[in-house]
Amino acid sequence: MPFKKETIRTSKSIVFILMSFKGIGFRLANLVCFSCGILPKTPGKKLTNLQLTNILNWIEVHLSNKYLFENRLTIEEVRRRKLHIKIKSYKGFRYSFSLPANGQRTKTNAKTAKRMQF
Numbered sequence: 466m467p468f469k470k471e472t473i474r475t476s477k478s479i480v481f482i483l484m485s486f487k488g489i490g491f492r493l494a495n496l497v498c499f500s501c502g503i504l505p506k507t508p509g510k511k512l513t514n515l516q517l518t519n520i521l522n523w524i525e526v527h528l529s530n531k532y533l534f535e536n537r538l539t540i541e542e543v544r545r546r547k548l549h550i551k552i553k554s555y556k557g558f559r560y561s562f563s564l565p566a567n568g569q570r571t572k573t574n575a576k577t578a579k580r581m582q583f
Contacts, residue, residue, distance in 0.1 A: 473509045473517055480505040483520075488534035497524060 483494035498505045501519050549557035559566040565578040
C-alpha cells in the first residue's frame, strides 16, 4: 500500500490530502471521498481509524489496477524518458540535453526542464 495513515492525519481537508499524493488529482480524490461516504471538506484529523482504513482499502482495491501512484508512477516516468533517449527520438534528444521536450519556449522559462535530471 503506497499511502500511510500518518500522512493523512493533518488539519487539511481530505481532498487536498489525497491530492498531495503523486498520481491523484482533484477528480480522483473526490471519487474516493464520495465512494467511501466521506465529505470532501472533512479535515484529516477528524477521520476515524475505520474511515482511514476504508479509504486506503478502496484505493487499493479499485484504483491500484488502473492507475499508478507515488513510486510506481515515478519509475514509469523515468522508464519512458530513458526509452525516448534510447531510440534517439527528438524528444529523447531534448531530454538528454535538459531542454523542454514538449514545445515550450527556451529563451526564458526553461528552468524546470534543466532541473529534471535523472
